[in-house]
Amino acid sequence: MPQRRETPVFATQLGSLFGEDALLHLSRLDAETVDLVFADPPYNAGREAWDSFADSAAYLDWSARWMGEVGRILKPSGSLFVCGFSEVLADLKAVGLRALSSFGGPGANASCRWLVWHYRNKANLGRDWGRSHESILHLRREKFVLDVDAARVPYNAHTLRYPVHPQAESSRYGKKPYVWQPNPLGAKPRDVLEIPTLTNGMREKTLHPTQKPLELVRRLVAAASAPGDLVIDPFGGSGTTFVACELLSRRWIGCETDPGYQALIAERLSQPLATTPAESATPPDLAAEADRAETRRRAQRRKLR
Numbered sequence: 001m002p003q004r005r006e007t008p009v010f011a012t013q014l015g016s017l018f019g020e021d022a023l024l025h026l027s028r029l030d031a032e033t034v035d036l037v038f039a040d041p042p043y044n045a046g047r048e049a050w051d052s053f054a055d056s057a058a059y060l061d062w063s064a065r066w067m068g069e070v071g072r073i074l075k076p077s078g079s080l081f082v083c084g085f086s087e088v089l090a091d092l093k094a095v096g097l098r099a100l101s102s103f104g105g106p107g108a109n110a111s112c113r114w115l116v117w118h119y120r121n122k123a124n125l126g127r128d129w130g131r132s133h134e135s136i137l138h139l140r141r142e143k144f145v146l147d148v149d150a151a152r153v154p155y156n157a158h159t160l161r162y163p164v165h166p167q168a169e170s171s172r173y174g175k176k177p178y179v180w181q182p183n184p185l186g187a188k189p190r191d192v193l194e195i196p197t198l199t200n201g202m203r204e205k206t207l208h209p210t211q212k213p214l215e216l217v218r219r220l221v222a223a224a225s226a227p228g229d230l231v232i233d234p235f236g237g238s239g240t241t242f243v244a245c246e247l248l249s250r251r252w253i254g255c256e257t258d259p260g261y262q263a264l265i266a267e268r269l270s271q272p273l274a275t276t277p278a279e280s281a282t283p284p285d286l287a288a289e290a291d292r293a294e295t296r297r298r299a300q301r302r303k304l305r
């Protein structure tokens with residue numbers, strides 16, 4: 001019997017947002033039809049009602065179920081990004097690898113790269129280690145596609161100081177004599193992405209408490225999918241992934257159970273989308289300057305108290 005299809009709560013020419021539970025929605029999608037899943041799920045940090053589970057066993061069990069559905073719907077060329085604190089993703093990595101390896105037949109193993117999102121501009125109160133990173137699992141099926149050229153970043157100041165130089169005799173890279181020149185598209189994206197976290201007052205910031213920077217999501221979607229591909233975000237939040245998909249001409253499907261956040265997504269996608277780089281696309285040198293400015297502001301606030 002065909003599965004009942006839910007009506008979207010909001011749609012554009014490229015995508016549809018559904019108000020139903022992510023697990024239920026994923027279970028309704030056809031096998032091997034999706035190019036990329038970008039998931040920023042609850043972290044089980046207990047700060048919001050949607051972020052609370054009975055215990056870590058219940059959280060892991062739920063994670064295995066939604067990732068199992070993702071393994072089923074991803075094409076063999078597909079990828080799954082999972083955002084989270086490293087302490088949480090350490091528990092999810094093996095679960096995700098199992099989920100993506102279960103559908104490719106014998107020997108068709110999924111793989112994983114561990115990406116780090118590093119920021120320096122977050123207020124760090126309290127007596128524990130100050131947090132300046134989160135992680136992103138890049139889980140991929142056996143024939144995954146990655147376009148590094150689509151996610152190249154500006155070269156750093158050191159490289160630009162010596163833009164053209166001969167390759168060292170001992171270098172393992174390139175035939176000699178070989179003169180290294182910068183790639184006109186920029187530097188190869190690395191597994192540490194330095195992008196400021198969103199703070200109150202930034203133009204890009206919405207009322208969603210765990211909104212991800214657009215530049216972070218844009219870079220990952222650009223690298224792991226192509227124009228016209230189908231991207232799913234099961235935990236829509238403020239709709240950052242859908243904005244990235246609209247800017248990059250990807251088709252998209254999203255879920256978000258909270259009616260307030262559904263309205264936020266609809267409003268965000270109804271505004272003219274930025275044609276200039278997102279505010280969070282700050283080059284590393286400016287990120288350091290933003291960090292220093294935040295330190296100055298905090299010192300001033302302390303003085304005023």
Ligand SMILES: C[S@@+](CC[C@H](N)C(=O)[O-])C[C@H]1O[C@@H](n2cnc3c(N)ncnc32)[C@H](O)[C@@H]1O
Nearest residue numbers: 021022040050211212235237238240256257258
């Ligand atoms: C971590 S936030 C995502 C933030 C998003 N990446 C952004 O940039 O705004 C997770 C979102 O998932 C939603 N959510 C939680 N459990 C869900 C479920 N089972 N199905 C669908 N949405 C869910 C929450 O309401 C929350 O808005």
